[in-house]
């Protein structure tokens with residue numbers, strides 16, 4: 408086994424932690440991380456998109472793992488940011504003493520982290536955080552943030568500490584980490600000054616990992632060791648999501664101390680009921696509390712850490728063809744590609760990444776599940792949920808939609824199956840739609856569920872099929888066959904199911920001949936108004952959704968609709 412694999416396997420789950428470093432651009436986040444890991448300082452400023460580091464420790468006979476996520480200060484990637492909030496165990500929030508706005512951002516960040524943690528179905532407690540007032544070496548005349556002001560604020564918040572630091576002069580960096588590790592109840596030896604830095608391959612480290620003494624007989628090898636993994640790769644986003652849920656479960660278990668069956672025994676009652684599900688989807692559903700074993704008692708799943716780095720298919724598969732500059736993004740959440748918080752987060756991240764990939768010019772949105780484009784929003788996210796989860800879910804949908812509708816890329820929907828509600832929204836948000844002929848249906852059917860299509864769903868439909876057709880379509884919650892959809896302009900082309908992809912590829916050729924700049928400006932100017940209408944009231948819209956969907960009457964309608972779906976199936 409190669410050395411980096413050994414590193415990853417060596418620490419037991421209880422000894423694995425993720426530290427997330429956040430703050431606005433140019434406050435010195437990367438410099439602090441670099442001091443901590445390598446005791447180096449680089450005067451050059453290079454903006455960070457997201458860096459991942461891993462440090463392994465051998466302390467008092469145990470192996471520990473600290474993953475560090477050094478995040479982007481500008482945030483063109485809201486979904487990635489939210490994921491970092493969810494997956495972090497401990498946080499360093501950095502501001503610069505010469506920039507008051509950066510301090511304001513730290514206060515906002517703290518709120519957002521707490522909000523994200525509270526939005527988990529299994530709520531997690533406030534994580535340990537430390538506020539770093541960096542660039543403390545700057546002349547007093549340049550100072551905009553007073554030490555006393557921050558100290559006073561921090562004294563009023565729980566599990567939070569504060570220090571002024573200078574990454575440039577190595578001022579208080581060791582103390583920063585030491586204080587944070589103390590707050591998080593991690594071994595103090597994880598701080599830079601309390602362990603010996605070695606490298607992978609170093610005999611002392613190799614011996615320590617195996618739990619044997621490197622020193623001659625009689626001499627104890629108790630010195631704590633720390634090694635930065637040179638091969639660290641950021642775990643997949645899907646692993647992150649699983650990890651976040653597992654941690655939340657763990658935390659809740661700690662608070663409640665119920666007796667918990669191990670995963671194998673916990674899953675066996677589900678297996679017989681849900682034979683068609685993959686292990687991964689079973690796990691997902693179990694996390695969401697959708698699957699109950701026959702006896703009705705809800706089992707908590709103890710997720711063994713093996714799955715953390717396990718390669719998983721992912722709910723959103725991206726296949727980038729660098730020769731053509733065309734990416735194919737496939738939704739992959741059997742049985743019907745319903746869009747839950749995880750799928751939407753993964754979709755947002757995938758879109759954000761493609762948007763920043765200069766080699767990508769076009770994207771085809773499709774499905775990996777036969778006969779389905781997407782069944783729309785996951786109804787279970789809206790049924791018997793909590794206000795926090797509803798808000799988080801809605802924000803994820805808003806972000807995914809803003810990324811898709813506002814994309815600079817040529818976007819084409821390959822609709823090879825049913826596409827109701829949220830599925831129809833995704834399709835309508837693309838530049839061009841090719842749909843499979845036959846039994847499949849498309850439309851915004853919200854009124855049939857007793858709910859109202861949000862204003863931005865309506866806006867997109869208005870832009871697609873005009874006022875009169877939208878009025879009819881929305882009031883009736885109409886679902887159209889491919890031919891009917893073609894006749895009202897809801898889709899652009901209808902072909903036999905096995906020709907959808909090839910038709911999209913052919914159509915793309917003419918779109919790709921248009922110079923990007925002119926096309927993008929035209930697209931942006933036509934979509935701006937609709938995008939701005941949501942962007943300017945995202946929070947209000949999310950709150951409205953949560954209040955609306957949790958109304959008793961709406962919950963009753965949703966309950967009846969779920970029952971009708973199940974009845975139809977049986």
Ligand SMILES: CCC/C=C/C(=O)SCCNC(=O)CCNC(=O)[C@H](O)C(C)(C)COP(=O)([O-])OP(=O)([O-])OC[C@H]1O[C@@H](n2cnc3c(N)ncnc32)[C@H](O)[C@@H]1OP(=O)([O-])[O-]
Nearest residue numbers: 742743745782783784785786787825827828829972973976
């Ligand atoms: C303000 C809010 C705006 C709302 C926007 C929306 O998008 S609202 C969304 C509006 N969306 C709709 O109204 C679409 C409703 N769905 C359908 O009409 C059909 O499923 C289909 C035509 C998409 C596929 O038919 P098919 O014969 O291939 O499949 P099947 O019917 O046998 O279903 C298989 C399993 O999936 C389950 N499930 C299905 N959809 C959802 C869902 N959205 N979520 C969760 N679960 C869903 C279904 O219960 C069944 O579960 P079971 O019993 O195995 O535990």
